[in-house]
Amino acid sequence: MKPIRVFLIAGARPNFMKLKPVYEKLSAHPRLHVSIIHTGQHYDYNMSRVFFEDLNMPQPHHYLGVGSDTHARQTARIMMALDELFDGENPEWVFVFGDVNSTIAAALTAIKRGIKIAHVESGLRSFDMTMPEEINRILTDRISHLHLVTEPSAIENLLREGHSPDTIKWVGNTMIETLISILPDAANRFEDLKKKFGIREKEYALLTLHRPSNVDDRKKLESIIGAIKPHAEHFPVIFPVHPRTLRKLEGMDTGRIRLVEPMRYLDFVSLQMHARFVMTDSGGIQEETTYLRIPCLTLRENTERPITVEIGTNILVGTEPERISRYMERAINGQLKLRARIPRFWDERVSDRILEHFLEAL
Numbered sequence: 001m002k003p004i005r006v007f008l009i010a011g012a013r014p015n016f017m018k019l020k021p022v023y024e025k026l027s028a029h030p031r032l033h034v035s036i037i038h039t040g041q042h043y044d045y046n047m048s049r050v051f052f053e054d055l056n057m058p059q060p061h062h063y064l065g066v067g068s069d070t071h072a073r074q075t076a077r078i079m080m081a082l083d084e085l086f087d088g089e090n091p092e093w094v095f096v097f098g099d100v101n102s103t104i105a106a107a108l109t110a111i112k113r114g115i116k117i118a119h120v121e122s123g124l125r126s127f128d129m130t131m132p133e134e135i136n137r138i139l140t141d142r143i144s145h146l147h148l149v150t151e152p153s154a155i156e157n158l159l160r161e162g163h164s165p166d167t168i169k170w171v172g173n174t175m176i177e178t179l180i181s182i183l184p185d186a187a188n189r190f191e192d193l194k195k196k197f198g199i200r201e202k203e204y205a206l207l208t209l210h211r212p213s214n215v216d217d218r219k220k221l222e223s224i225i226g227a228i229k230p231h232a233e234h235f236p237v238i239f240p241v242h243p244r245t246l247r248k249l250e251g252m253d254t255g256r257i258r259l260v261e262p263m264r265y266l267d268f269v270s271l272q273m274h275a276r277f278v279m280t281d282s283g284g285i286q287e288e289t290t291y292l293r294i295p296c297l298t299l300r301e302n303t304e305r306p307i308t309v310e311i312g313t314n315i316l317v318g319t320e321p322e323r324i325s326r327y328m329e330r331a332i333n334g335q336l337k338l339r340a341r342i343p344r345f346w347d348e349r350v351s352d353r354i355l356e357h358f359l360e361a362l
């Protein structure tokens with residue numbers, strides 16, 4: 001019997017760790033012929049390649065090299081390059097991950113050719129249509145055949161939007177499966193990081209900011225930085241800066257906040273594990289801190305991952321400077337009251353469940 005051709009399509013930093021366990025599980029199955037496609041949405045060494053190295057992943061089978069541009073042009077370029085690739089390769093299924101432009105571009109290209117789509121991390125909703133990711137999520141789900149979800153809120157959202165229950169599978173979080181697999185290596189990295197940054201365990205905070213709503217408007221970014229700066233005078237704050245944010249920070253007074261390059265995955269996880277608390281506007285970091293039971297102050301007004309707030313360590317602080325400052329003070333003083341439970345299915349068997357449901361769907 002001819003194996004079924006499956007493409008796993010990724011493009012941006014948070015996609016790669018979600019893809020890895022799916023690749024390992026599916027590619028080991030004799031009925032499946034699996035290839036990794038990298039769109040090239042992220043292309044800097046430390047936004048892309050370093051993740052393949054840290055995760056011991058094979059090089060992508062196809063690299064489309066689309067690079068950065070406006071949303072429309074980036075999405076269009078991914079679609080054109082993929083369309084050409086599909087021509088020669090004829091996959092029967094594609095897997096897409098998360099909510100980035102590569103996700104919707106791949107899904108849209110596939111559906112127009114009658115190729116079936118499995119969406120990993122389906123159903124999350126922030127209910128904020130000014131977020132590019134929200135648009136990507138809703139549209140990708142609308143045209144997907146298999147909705148693989150990380151938390152119960154996603155099931156409710158998909159059902160409310162009219163998706164058939166047969167297509168919705170609660171499998172858990174592949175990013176957490178990857179996280180669990182690298183924890184020992186990440187822990188080992190801390191000795192070096194302590195020296196490199198001159199920090200001690202639990203005696204620093206970790207900060208990331210890259211949402212367009214927080215960083216594209218310089219005034220907004222300045223007000224967030226302004227709230228954090230006074231605390232960084234007496235409590236170390238390490239800030240690995242996303243390239244998008246770096247451009248906006250030029251010439252801004254960031255005080256003693258420690259600006260550093262985007263970090264490799266193992267180092268970033270190690271810094272999360274040993275921090276007193278984390279501040280972020282990222283989606284994935286809200287989940288990783290919940291798994292690691294590290295307090296997370298989310299500098300956004302909403303989250304598409306409500307389980308991290310309901311049972312995890314996440315607090316939706318928002319972006320108002322007084323609130324940021326108040327919560328930082330509590331976090332520094334160890335006064336945050338958190339439940340710190342780990343959501344169901346955030347474990348080592350997520351990709352097993354995905355394989356099982358995928359084989360059923362064939």
Ligand code: UD1
Pocket residue numbers: 012013014041042043044045047048068069099100101102132133210242243244
């Ligand atoms: C994208 C995702 C976002 C995700 C984030 C993680 C979309 C709509 N957004 O946002 O959901 O949380 O990735 O990082 O897909 N750049 C570089 N080097 C790179 C990549 C980007 O310098 O390797 C710079 C470019 O100037 C680019 C800017 O960063 O214009 C933004 O990159 P882009 O991929 O458009 O969006 P992100 O902000 O990274």
